[in-house]
Amino acid sequence: MIPDLGKYAFAVLTSYGLSLGLLFALVGVSVARARRVKAELAKIEQRLKHHG
Amino acid sequence: MSIWEYANPVKFIRTTDLVLPWIAAAAVICLVGGLCWGFFFTPDDYRQGSTVKIFYIHVPAAMMAINAWAMMLIASLIWIVRRHHVSALAARAAAPVGATFTVIALATGALWGQPMWGTWWAWDPRLTSFLVLFLFYLGYMALWSAIENDDTAADLTSILCLVGSVFAILSRYAVLFWNQGLHQGASLSMDAEENVADVFWYPTLMCIAGFVLLFVALVFLRTQTEIRARRARALLTRERLT
Numbered sequence: 001m002i003p004d005l006g007k008y009a010f011a012v013l014t015s016y017g018l019s020l021g022l023l024f025a026l027v028g029v030s031v032a033r034a035r036r037v038k039a040e041l042a043k044i045e046q047r048l049k050h051h052g
Numbered sequence: 053m054s055i056w057e058y059a060n061p062v063k064f065i066r067t068t069d070l071v072l073p074w075i076a077a078a079a080v081i082c083l084v085g086g087l088c089w090g091f092f093f094t095p096d097d098y099r100q101g102s103t104v105k106i107f108y109i110h111v112p113a114a115m116m117a118i119n120a121w122a123m124m125l126i127a128s129l130i131w132i133v134r135r136h137h138v139s140a141l142a143a144r145a146a147a148p149v150g151a152t153f154t155v156i157a158l159a160t161g162a163l164w165g166q167p168m169w170g171t172w173w174a175w176d177p178r179l180t181s182f183l184v185l186f187l188f189y190l191g192y193m194a195l196w197s198a199i200e201n202d203d204t205a206a207d208l209t210s211i212l213c214l215v216g217s218v219f220a221i222l223s224r225y226a227v228l229f230w231n232q233g234l235h236q237g238a239s240l241s242m243d244a245e246e247n248v249a250d251v252f253w254y255p256t257l258m259c260i261a262g263f264v265l266l267f268v269a270l271v272f273l274r275t276q277t278e279i280r281a282r283r284a285r286a287l288l289t290r291e292r293l294t
Contacts, residue, residue, distance in 0.1 A: 014163055019159070
């Protein structure tokens with residue numbers, strides 16, 4: 001399935017692996033922080049609503 | 053309807069919430085499609101062999117590394133002139149995305165350069181200005197984190213962004229300014245004679261679209277997060293004072 005990359009296999013596969021890893025990490029960190037901050041804000045707003 | 057309506061945080065979140073899933077889905081389709089097309093279904097280059105497959109990541113990442121800074125520059129100017137918080141927060145949100153694209157461009161460039169040039173790195177005008185651009189990204193993010201007052205941080209980072217723009221421009225045009233060094237000129241040009249062959253060009257276009265859409269999706273998501281984080285800080289401060 002993987003094309004024959006010949007003597008450049010290391011350069012090509014490392015480029016793809018590293019880049020996709022960084023992109024996945026960036027998306028993962030962004031989504032995780034978005035969820036955490038949204039939940040924290042909801043909690044603060046709820047608390048302030050209860051305390052008037 | 054005016055574009056300045058989106059300077060309202062509530063309006064910004066409501067609108068971006070609607071479009072974000074579509075942009076994210078389009079980004080995934082373009083990126084997966086473009087990278088698979090480029091990796092599995094394109095031939096090797098007659099001179100560069102299979103390393104030409106790095107092109108589909110390296111070029112879009114490098115383009116977006118520069119364009120992300122350009123977007124931050126526009127957002128910073130809007131902050132300086134019109135004092136819209138959303139624009140300052142959008143610039144802040146874009147910085148880690150641009151920095152990641154810069155790392156990808158530098159790393160894939162080094163991995164490509166080693167077999168083609170015989171070296172991982174050279175103090176070539178384009179490579180050096182790109183490295184300095186990356187350092188500006190780091191400095192920009194560090195400055196945002198170092199200053200507690202959001203408005204002061206936005207002011208100072210906007211100035212840093214203006215200064216760093218010199219290196220964003222140099223990263224793009226260094227090859228033209230100094231006609232020396234290892235890095236080639238523009239691979240993607242409107243001039244058909246200078247452009248890459250269609251067999252490489254179409255998957256590259258798809259990957260560029262994927263990187264652009266991913267950038268937009270991440271900036272929308274991260275700007276929403278920055279808006280919410282800012283509101284949370286303001287509410288906590290108000291709670292402490294009452």
